[in-house]
Amino acid sequence: MNYFVRLWLGFTLALTIVNGAQVSFELSGTTLKLGGIPYFVSPSPISQLQLGAASKQIQSIGKAFPGGLIPFSAITTDAAFLDQNSVQRTLNAWASLDDVWSTSFLTGLFISFNGTSRSPVVSLSNSAKGLGAQVVLTSTQYASGTKASEKLAPGPYFVEASTGNVYQVFRLYNDENQAFVYGTVPDGNGGFAELSAHVEGAATETIAVPSRLHYTATKEKPLAGKRLAVKDIYDVQGLKTGCGNRAFFELYPAKNKTSPAVQRLLDGGMVLVGKTKTSQFANGETATGDWVDLHAPYNARGDGYQDGSSSSTGSGTSMGAYSWLDYTIGSDTGGSMRGPAGVNGVFGNRPSHGAVPLDDVMPLSPELDTAGIFARDAKSWATAGHWWYQNFTSAKSFPKKILFPTDTSGSSSLTTPPAAGTANAMFNTFITKLEKFLGTNRTEVNFAGMWNTTKPANSTAPSLAVLLNTTYADLITLDQIALLADPFIADYKAAHGGRTPFINPAPFNRWGYGRTLPSTQKVEAIANKTTFMNWFSSQVVKPNATSCSESLFLYPQSSGSTNYRNIFRSAPTAPFGFSANRIAVHAETPDMVVPIGELAYNSTITGVTEFLPVSVSFIAAKGCDLMLFDLFAALQDAGIISPVKTGSRLF
Ligand SMILES: *[C@@H]1O[C@H](CO)[C@@H](O)[C@H](O)[C@H]1NC(C)=O
Ligand SMILES: *[C@@H]1O[C@H](CO)[C@@H](O)[C@H](O)[C@H]1NC(C)=O
Ligand SMILES: *[C@@H]1O[C@H](CO)[C@@H](O)[C@H](O)[C@H]1NC(C)=O
Ligand SMILES: *[C@@H]1O[C@H](CO)[C@@H](O)[C@H](O)[C@H]1NC(C)=O
Ligand SMILES: *[C@@H]1O[C@H](CO)[C@@H](O)[C@H](O)[C@H]1NC(C)=O
Ligand SMILES: *[C@@H]1O[C@H](CO)[C@@H](O)[C@H](O)[C@H]1NC(C)=O
Ligand SMILES: *[C@@H]1O[C@H](CO)[C@@H](O)[C@H](O)[C@H]1NC(C)=O
Ligand SMILES: *[C@@H]1O[C@H](CO)[C@@H](O)[C@H](O)[C@H]1NC(C)=O
Ligand SMILES: *[C@@H]1O[C@H](CO)[C@@H](O)[C@H](O)[C@H]1NC(C)=O
Numbered sequence: 001m002n003y004f005v006r007l008w009l010g011f012t013l014a015l016t017i018v019n020g021a022q023v024s025f026e027l028s029g030t031t032l033k034l035g036g037i038p039y040f041v042s043p044s045p046i047s048q049l050q051l052g053a054a055s056k057q058i059q060s061i062g063k064a065f066p067g068g069l070i071p072f073s074a075i076t077t078d079a080a081f082l083d084q085n086s087v088q089r090t091l092n093a094w095a096s097l098d099d100v101w102s103t104s105f106l107t108g109l110f111i112s113f114n115g116t117s118r119s120p121v122v123s124l125s126n127s128a129k130g131l132g133a134q135v136v137l138t139s140t141q142y143a144s145g146t147k148a149s150e151k152l153a154p155g156p157y158f159v160e161a162s163t164g165n166v167y168q169v170f171r172l173y174n175d176e177n178q179a180f181v182y183g184t185v186p187d188g189n190g191g192f193a194e195l196s197a198h199v200e201g202a203a204t205e206t207i208a209v210p211s212r213l214h215y216t217a218t219k220e221k222p223l224a225g226k227r228l229a230v231k232d233i234y235d236v237q238g239l240k241t242g243c244g245n246r247a248f249f250e251l252y253p254a255k256n257k258t259s260p261a262v263q264r265l266l267d268g269g270m271v272l273v274g275k276t277k278t279s280q281f282a283n284g285e286t287a288t289g290d291w292v293d294l295h296a297p298y299n300a301r302g303d304g305y306q307d308g309s310s311s312s313t314g315s316g317t318s319m320g321a322y323s324w325l326d327y328t329i330g331s332d333t334g335g336s337m338r339g340p341a342g343v344n345g346v347f348g349n350r351p352s353h354g355a356v357p358l359d360d361v362m363p364l365s366p367e368l369d370t371a372g373i374f375a376r377d378a379k380s381w382a383t384a385g386h387w388w389y390q391n392f393t394s395a396k397s398f399p400k401k402i403l404f405p406t407d408t409s410g411s412s413s414l415t416t417p418p419a420a421g422t423a424n425a426m427f428n429t430f431i432t433k434l435e436k437f438l439g440t441n442r443t444e445v446n447f448a449g450m451w452n453t454t455k456p457a458n459s460t461a462p463s464l465a466v467l468l469n470t471t472y473a474d475l476i477t478l479d480q481i482a483l484l485a486d487p488f489i490a491d492y493k494a495a496h497g498g499r500t501p502f503i504n505p506a507p508f509n510r511w512g513y514g515r516t517l518p519s520t521q522k523v524e525a526i527a528n529k530t531t532f533m534n535w536f537s538s539q540v541v542k543p544n545a546t547s548c549s550e551s552l553f554l555y556p557q558s559s560g561s562t563n564y565r566n567i568f569r570s571a572p573t574a575p576f577g578f579s580a581n582r583i584a585v586h587a588e589t590p591d592m593v594v595p596i597g598e599l600a601y602n603s604t605i606t607g608v609t610e611f612l613p614v615s616v617s618f619i620a621a622k623g624c625d626l627m628l629f630d631l632f633a634a635l636q637d638a639g640i641i642s643p644v645k646t647g648s649r650l651f
């Protein structure tokens, strides 16, 4: 067994040699390699084993382990009889369930009984040679911490030979796609701390994940043990919120409160493993020139050198890259969930506006901001969606009407060369399967034309392109200047002798545009947005009592086109114009992105054929999010859509 303590990490050593002042010495955890795999051991014990008669034996085993930390496995059983074979069966199951536990944790075996009758007969020799264990303890020799609830959950741990202290163990992963700002571990006070560990990697963060074996999903905690990373615009107690800006990160202290949106997911049992990169202040940025403060995360699909879209870039790229991560959350104001979901080939949604509270989350525009979640399969996506969007209800049936826009304003990506032709065939095949599933035929609509023929009588707007050309740009710039830019710049100047903080080109230019607008502009923008929203819900996608939404409005989200990182682009400008992407933004409806395939291209990076994702966006009436989640789960059961893998290929 290859075992060595690599480093006692990051202790805070504050030495003040004044009048007998205190020395502060705080261990912040240990990194070590066991069987060649890097692990992190929490600094504070979570329990203590009463070693009793086994004490001498354990201390002697501990001599072989630096720091006296003995790797061991806790097994919980309700079996009345336990022999080597039954233990082996459990361990075999663990090996396929969990990436943290390994046979290296078999030096010690701790068996606790959770059965209803009497204690089990344990027919294992004290050395249990066949399993490689040097010592076997059973729960009769054990008293957990103070509370019964602190009994050891099944899985891997370290026990300190001299004290019997039990430490939680995390496996360490390298964030090779540079998607994270930092990894996190619980701080023991209901909050989180930045992970102090680091494994080998070029300019990368390290992420620590706990064993999956510790958690069992229940009705109260349906997401128990699911590993979550959050976009670095959500506040989490104990952590700084950086919003993709170095000056902002440096200026403000760690937060003392977790945003309710994140807390809801933690309450459902998710475990937070890190904060992911956002493009600056959640404004749209394209790799890599726009990303001055942080380096743009790498999209894992295709050749690995495609833009990961924005602004929930780290959350989208990490979902497409890391099988050790289950969920990531981001936000969508004008496409910040849907863009990354599309190009990273994962499931991702913009929910109905107001689906979850956004207190303690950085604002772009409160009228438009929403909180979405990424996943790699429709069913686990639905589980999380039902938990998070708790105030919505499912529908009795699915809609019987499919609307598909044929005009370019409704489906801009249809016209994007070179892949569009092939992507069209893929969209067509998918919609044909959906028609069969729902027992209907699609209705092709000219979206811009619908406005012309059914627009409200009192509207003077000749077209949607005129009505909504600047609405989005006006709202996000005016709101963000008032709610974030002005107070931040003032705070920074006050703290830095009048100096201005650095702002990336995209937010800088957008705020610059916003500062030119008259004070009446926001009222006008909201009036236009409301006109569109009311028109959309009365003329295009109507609510329905049985299917929640009368129809499903589909449009292409990603078409397998390239968008290389190593391209020099023109400077970013304010986001004008109207496209299909803006429908849900102004209509406050859900817009959910589902990967349906991948298309081949010849990579200028690798010189060989690679593949990029093709995905479809689904819009339904406002508040029908759970109907859509249920539909996708049903489509996955029917084999019409499939879970996606991590890495270069989706399937
Ligand atoms: C005992 O724990 C095991 C492992 O966690 C679990 O599968 C089993 O259902 C538990 N039994 C009871 C009676 O709680
Ligand atoms: C939490 O932080 C806020 C903002 O910095 C501050 O106003 C508040 O007093 C803090 N609350 C506590 C309990 O420390
Ligand atoms: C959902 O409902 C609960 C209970 O009524 C309420 O406290 C909460 O604010 C609601 N959330 C949203 C996002 O409306
Ligand atoms: C769909 O169109 C086909 C061919 O035009 C027709 O045979 C079929 O009845 C239609 N199905 C529905 C549900 O309208
Ligand atoms: C809608 O009306 C505008 C203004 O008259 C016109 O420019 C546009 O072509 C029309 N669009 C469609 C699809 O009819
Ligand atoms: C148009 O009419 C609707 C419904 O009566 C009203 O709510 C809206 O404010 C009007 N819009 C304009 C631009 O007058
Ligand atoms: C609102 O719509 C009118 C057309 O009715 C358009 O001229 C104006 O530019 C729009 N303003 C905003 C802020 O969207
Ligand atoms: C949209 O607004 C921008 C900025 O005012 C302007 O340059 C552009 O011509 C407008 N486009 C349309 C279609 O109105
Ligand atoms: C709901 O949709 C169904 C099927 O399209 C339709 O028959 C029904 O009339 C709709 N109900 C309402 C209240 O619009």
Ligand SMILES: *[C@@H]1O[C@H](CO)[C@@H](O)[C@H](O)[C@H]1NC(C)=O
Pocket: 600, 601, 602, 609
């Ligand atoms: C890749 O290049 C080869 C050789 O030029 C060509 O035959 C093939 O069609 C190309 N494939 C794609 C997907 O563009």
